[in-house]
Amino acid sequence: xxxxxxxxxxxxxxxxxxxxxxxxxxxxxxxxxxxxxxxxxxxxxxxxxxxxxxxxxxxxxxxxxxxxxxxxxxxxxxxxxxxxxxxxxxxxxxxxxxxxxxxxxxxxxxxxxxxxxxxxxxxxxxxxxxxxxxxxxxxxxxxxxxxxxxxxxxxxxxxxxxxxxxxxxxxxxxxxxxxxxxxxxxxxxxxxxxxxxxxxx
Numbered sequence: 529x530x531x532x533x534x535x536x537x538x539x540x541x542x543x544x545x546x547x548x549x550x551x552x553x554x555x556x557x558x559x560x561x562x563x564x565x566x567x568x569x570x571x572x573x574x575x576x577x578x579x580x581x582x583x584x585x586x587x588x589x590x591x592x593x594x595x596x597x598x599x600x601x602x603x604x605x606x607x608x609x610x611x612x613x614x615x616x617x618x619x620x621x622x623x624x625x626x627x628x629x630x631x632x633x634x635x636x637x638x639x640x641x642x643x644x645x646x647x648x649x650x651x652x653x654x655x656x657x658x659x660x661x662x663x664x665x666x667x668x669x670x671x672x673x674x675x676x677x678x679x680x681x682x683x684x685x686x687x688x689x690x691x692x693x694x695x696x697x698x699x700x701x702x703x704x705x706x707x708x709x710x711x712x713x714x715x716x717x718x719x720x721x722x723x724x725x726x727x728x729x
Contacts, residue, residue, distance in 0.1 A: 545623050550633045554640025561643035568652055575647050578701025588700045589707030596708045600715040612681040616716075617723045625721040634713035638706045645690065646697035646705050655694035662690040 569575050578585065607613045623633060641662075650658045666686050689712060697705040 547624055547629050547632055550623070551636045554636035557640035557644040561640075561648040564644075564648035564652075568648075575651060576702055578697065578703070579699065580701050580704075582703065585701040585703040586707075589704035592696060592700075592704060593707045593711035597711040597715045600712050601719065604716075604719050610681070611677070612679075612685075615679070615682060617720050620717065620720045621724055623717070623720075625717055625724075630714055630717035630721060634710045634717060637713055638709035642693065642697070642702060642706045642709055646694060647702050650694055650697060655691055655698065659687050659690035659694060663687045 565572050565575050580588070604613065623629070625633075645658050645662050649661065653661070663683060663686050693705045693709055696708055
């Protein structure tokens, strides 16, 4: 008579991060940003408004967003088989990317993060220190647990994107920075979603 095989413990996949959690995080960023701007800066509206008018920011934002979207997609295509890209796909694979969620997540992140890092912190700390803080806050997402070439490439990408957004905010305005941030994230999240679907097929 054969012995019954004991049931094997099942490893449960971590549940996806819902859109609601993403939006609430960005609402928190927005509230913190407004508090910092209100307390630490002289003119609330001038920080939000930026150096260029709304129409100019929209026009510059559209052009820069298109360039950012193309650069993001080309970058993925060129590095599709790299460990850094695989790590990025894994990091964002926990997000609920169904339906139009990539768009809503990108918009929420662009508004919350640009208000906090660019409008609230950058006038106080400058582009470079703010970008270091931006990188540190993204460390849990990217899971920079060990230092290797792939991790350094990912970190350089996040830091570089923050510096570019910082200079856009400084020279064009907040709206343009939000638009470029949205474009980068939308392309990135749709690339992640397509890669995950391709891996399951």
